[in-house]
Amino acid sequence: MRIVVIGGGQAGLATGFYLRRSGLAPGEDFVILDAADLPGGAWARMWPTLRTFSPTQYSSLPGWMMPPWTGDSGYPPAAHVVDYLTRYEQRYELAVRRSVSVQSVTRGVGGLLEMHSDRGGWLAEHVVSATGTWSRPFVPTYPGRFAGRQLHTADYRQASDFAGERVLIVGGGNSAAQILAEVSAVAETTWVTLRPPRFLPDNVDGRALFEIATQRNRARQAGEPDSGGVGGLGDIVMVESVRAARDRDVLHAREPFARLVDHGVRWHDSSEAPFDAIIWCTGFRPALGHLTGLGLRGPDGLIPTDGTAAIKEPRLHLIGYGDWTGPASATLIGAGRTARELVTHI
Incomplete structure (x- = not known):
């Protein structure tokens, strides 16, 4: 297998879209492995009334616009996103293999990376890790004990x-x-x-935040002063x-x-x-346990990257974990733009 994508949520699907568009065949040249039984990624596990932070036209993956949501000022609920991701996967025939939990990635023979899972193993020239954060909820430590x-x-x-x-x-x-x-x-x-x-001001949504984050990243890459990104807005x-x-x-x-x-x-x-x-409501941490055997983590617990590629293991790419793996890559629109750059690099 040339490429294995670990994770079939929004980041994994966006990567699959660009791999397919580059001429690679799903299931033959690349495979997407997902631990869940059903499509939808983390959205399938979120509470039903959760709303996206942007209207559908700014919450879409590449190639196919999310169908409009006319209620609630145009901000779709989680179920609408799950339906979209399910149909997106089918539309592009990405052939996601489900209920496959990748437990570890190691360096294999012949310059390949090896995936070990509960459903067997895979060897690949490149691995894209897109496991997100939802499976690693973070709760801060406080002294004492609460009985409720x-x-x-x-x-x-x-x-x-x-x-x-x-x-x-x-x-x-x-x-x-x-x-x-x-x-x-x-x-x-x-x-x-x-x-x-x-x-944030009432008229500022996820689209504006993504554009600001993108502009900040470009400025930093060009050696310009850090604007602070969205931090000044809210x-x-x-x-x-x-x-x-x-x-x-x-x-x-x-x-x-x-x-x-x-x-x-x-x-x-x-x-x-x-x-x-x-x-x-204290956030999540990147789900990177399957990459422990590669020994790539820095002092902050993250894997240092150049773009999406791990610096110490350039055959490994990471997407969807936050700005350190691409501007707003943990969002629907950001995952698509980052996936395009990732696939171009590979």
Whole structure:
């Protein structure tokens, strides 16, 4: 096999599109391996009411525009994205092999890389790792112990599960804001962030953020001063549910607590607050465990790259993990643009 792509989500599908367009045959010249039973990548595991940060025309993979979503100001829900990714995979006959969990990648014989999985092994000239982050939810460590219910963004499904409860929501990103917006309609909520939340202007969405991130990357590559990218604008996209929460005056956050206690948390002034549940909207870490045997990680736990290629193992490419593997490559539109450059490089 010339190329093996590990991961059949948005980044893996975008890579498959460009590999196919370059003249390579799916299943013969390249193969996409995916651990999940069904299409849709991480979107299939997200809570149903999650909205994309951009309208469909700016949330599409290369070659085929996502069908329009007319409700909720044009920001489609997770199920719409899953349907799109499923049909995209079929449209381009990418022949994704499913329920294949790649456990490790090692250096094989003859200058090839070898994949070891629960469904057998593969040898390839190049490997593209597109496993994303959803399988590695991050929860910060706090002293103490909380006896109530705790869950991460990855486990959240619906606001009605918390009706009438006291809920602490931890995290300052888009997921936290959207979950807060929903849960606060049925429960008593408290929002904790490391710094005051920063809301984007109502007319700025994911498309604008991607363009700014792209311009920043180009400037840095050209040796120009770092503009700071999107950092000066804000962090949270004002989708309809978050705007509604703002109208209800619930988008107020307070500083982190000092420790967990049995019935809730203790603040730094030694006062305590009781909670029935804590929702940790504290992000994810790259799922890179299958690459451990290659010995490529730097001090920060990431794999240093030149573009998408691992510096110490240029036969390995990474896509979809964040800006360090391509500007906004963890987004739908960003994955497509990064995949084009990746395939051109290979």
